[in-house]
Amino acid sequence: MTTASWWRGAVIYQVYPRSFLDTNGDGVGDLPGIVEKIDYIARLGVDAIWISPFFKSPMADFGYDIADYRDVDPLFGTLEDFDRLLAEAHARGIKVMIDQVLSHTSAEHAWFQESRQSRDNDKADWYVWADARDDGTPPNNWLSIFGGVAWQWEPRREQYYLHNFLTSQPDLNFHCPAVRQATLDNVAFWLDRGVDGLRLDAINFCYHDAQLRDNPAKPAHLRVGRGFSADNPYAYQYHYYNNTQPQTLDFMEQLRGLMDRYPDVAALGEFSSEDSLATMAEYVGDQRLHMGYSFELLTDDFSVDYIRGTVENLESKMPHGWPCWAISNHDVERAVSRWGGEDASDALAGQLVALVCSLRGSVCLYQGEELGLGEADVPYEALQDPYGISFWPNFKGRDGCRTPLPWTDGDNAGFSQGAPWLPIPDAHRARSIQAQEQDPGSVLNLSRRFLAWRREQPALVAGDIGFLDTHEPVLAFLRRHEGQSLLCVFNLSASDVDWRVPDGMDARPLDGHGLLAGILHAGELRLPPRGVYFAQLT
Numbered sequence: 001m002t003t004a005s006w007w008r009g010a011v012i013y014q015v016y017p018r019s020f021l022d023t024n025g026d027g028v029g030d031l032p033g034i035v036e037k038i039d040y041i042a043r044l045g046v047d048a049i050w051i052s053p054f055f056k057s058p059m060a061d062f063g064y065d066i067a068d069y070r071d072v073d074p075l076f077g078t079l080e081d082f083d084r085l086l087a088e089a090h091a092r093g094i095k096v097m098i099d100q101v102l103s104h105t106s107a108e109h110a111w112f113q114e115s116r117q118s119r120d121n122d123k124a125d126w127y128v129w130a131d132a133r134d135d136g137t138p139p140n141n142w143l144s145i146f147g148g149v150a151w152q153w154e155p156r157r158e159q160y161y162l163h164n165f166l167t168s169q170p171d172l173n174f175h176c177p178a179v180r181q182a183t184l185d186n187v188a189f190w191l192d193r194g195v196d197g198l199r200l201d202a203i204n205f206c207y208h209d210a211q212l213r214d215n216p217a218k219p220a221h222l223r224v225g226r227g228f229s230a231d232n233p234y235a236y237q238y239h240y241y242n243n244t245q246p247q248t249l250d251f252m253e254q255l256r257g258l259m260d261r262y263p264d265v266a267a268l269g270e271f272s273s274e275d276s277l278a279t280m281a282e283y284v285g286d287q288r289l290h291m292g293y294s295f296e297l298l299t300d301d302f303s304v305d306y307i308r309g310t311v312e313n314l315e316s317k318m319p320h321g322w323p324c325w326a327i328s329n330h331d332v333e334r335a336v337s338r339w340g341g342e343d344a345s346d347a348l349a350g351q352l353v354a355l356v357c358s359l360r361g362s363v364c365l366y367q368g369e370e371l372g373l374g375e376a377d378v379p380y381e382a383l384q385d386p387y388g389i390s391f392w393p394n395f396k397g398r399d400g401c402r403t404p405l406p407w408t409d410g411d412n413a414g415f416s417q418g419a420p421w422l423p424i425p426d427a428h429r430a431r432s433i434q435a436q437e438q439d440p441g442s443v444l445n446l447s448r449r450f451l452a453w454r455r456e457q458p459a460l461v462a463g464d465i466g467f468l469d470t471h472e473p474v475l476a477f478l479r480r481h482e483g484q485s486l487l488c489v490f491n492l493s494a495s496d497v498d499w500r501v502p503d504g505m506d507a508r509p510l511d512g513h514g515l516l517a518g519i520l521h522a523g524e525l526r527l528p529p530r531g532v533y534f535a536q537l538t
Contacts, residue, residue, distance in 0.1 A: 013050070042094060061166055096194075144167075217237060238274055244274070272294065297326065346446075377425065409429040492530075493529065513532075
């Protein structure tokens with residue numbers, strides 16, 4: 001990769017700091033823990049890390065409710081710890097991206113504390129305030145992703161404020177010029193400090209409809225969740241007015257203008273809208289964000305038709321923009337459980353790493369994917385996620401994908417000297433990093449080999465993509481770039497399968513990736529369960 005565009009085709013490793021490594025014994029991971037294990041990350045062969053929020057926060061939503069954008073929460077360390085992390089990562093050639101949660105703050109942020117006091121203070125219009133309707137009910141029918149109405153009464157102002165997420169996460173009013181400028185100033189603080197990129201949380205939620213129009217109802221058969229529980233009332237509406245407003249695009253151009261003043265930085269936007277792929281296509285481009293990703297591959301559908309349809313849909317909408325793909329993160333059930341069930345194999349875990357890293361675009365790998373970790377079953381009494389507590393037992397929330405990394409199979413899995421903030425299941429201990437280090441065939445070592453091999457394949461890093469017509473369970477596509485053409489074939493099933501290579505296609509097998517490889521004989525490809533086949537076309 002060239003220095004000028006390190007992010008194009010990059011593999012970005014998401015670090016959820018609460019669950020990475022705890023160095024002070026309080027049961028919660030911290031920034032010094034990332035520094036201590038930075039060589040582990042470097043050995044994976046990733047290009048960058050994305051660190052989930054570590055800013056000052058009351059932690060109602062585990063850092064996605066920011067009380068001070070320019071300081072590190074003592075739970076995670078200090079600004080000096082962050083500077084040390086940045087230096088240690090850079091010394092190993094690893095770029096550092098940080099989460100920026102721009103659409104809302106914590107209710108404990110100084111801006112909101114002032115804004116809520118009256119209708120005529122200096123921050124009075126910095127948040128989304130609205131009068132009650134004549135009967136005292138909220139100003140419209142908007143709902144919160146975390147359940148219930150999206151409006152909370154504030155007696156000091158005798159008005160409602162908007163919260164698209166928790167009640168303690170009031171939405172900023174981006175129609176206010178001072179809010180936009182203050183937001184850009186906060187971003188500049190971290191760019192000046194030397195970060196290489198931003199992951200922009202729920203970035204299409206910055207603006208709301210200034211007329212506060214009601215969202216229309218959604219028919220029952222269309223109430224499918226993307227990153228939220230399908231039985232959540234939030235799915236009952238088309239969210240046309242509480243997010244994804246046209247003015248957001250102007251702000252994206254302002255943000256890009258700021259970032260263009262810094263060399264070698266990138267912005268990755270997260271999108272959740274009625275048509276997230278179309279939203280990505282709008283928001284990503286030369287004058288807007290560098291990359292975008294959505295929840296489209298974070299669903300239960302693990303089929304050839306769905307994966308191909310999703311990627312081709314985005315390709316048709318965004319032929320010149322740059323996507324970033326993820327199949328796991330801190331908000332959804334881990335992929336090996338979601339797509340493989342309770343008996344998911346190591347072969348599936350390895351295949352999933354290879355599959356997502358073979359699509360056109362950049363990649364986000366979530367900590368634990370390289371170990372083949374499945375979803376943890378966290379009992380109700382141990383739940384921490386307010387989302388899961390509210391929707392129990394139909395939806396258990398996000399704690400199951402957030403449990404701490406198992407470094408060893410010893411006390412507290414080597415994560416902490418104290419009791420971990422979430423329990424670590426025995427199944428994860430059996431997949432500890434210590435144990436997998438010793439096993440050449442482990443998911444960890446397989447992931448390392450594949451990522452090292454991928455870096456040497458220009459077509460996988462930067463090439464275009466074109467799918468071949470296949471039937472379930474065979475997914476096949478071509479990647480091409482600067483003279484290299486690769487055939488990529490995946491058996492998505494747990495059984496052997498045969499697939500006929502198209503006539504006239506001269507395919508020479510490529511070895512070195514370490515995965516369960518198919519065998520080609522006389523044009524017939526035999527793929528083992530969860531097998532893959534990479535070939536150079538001549």
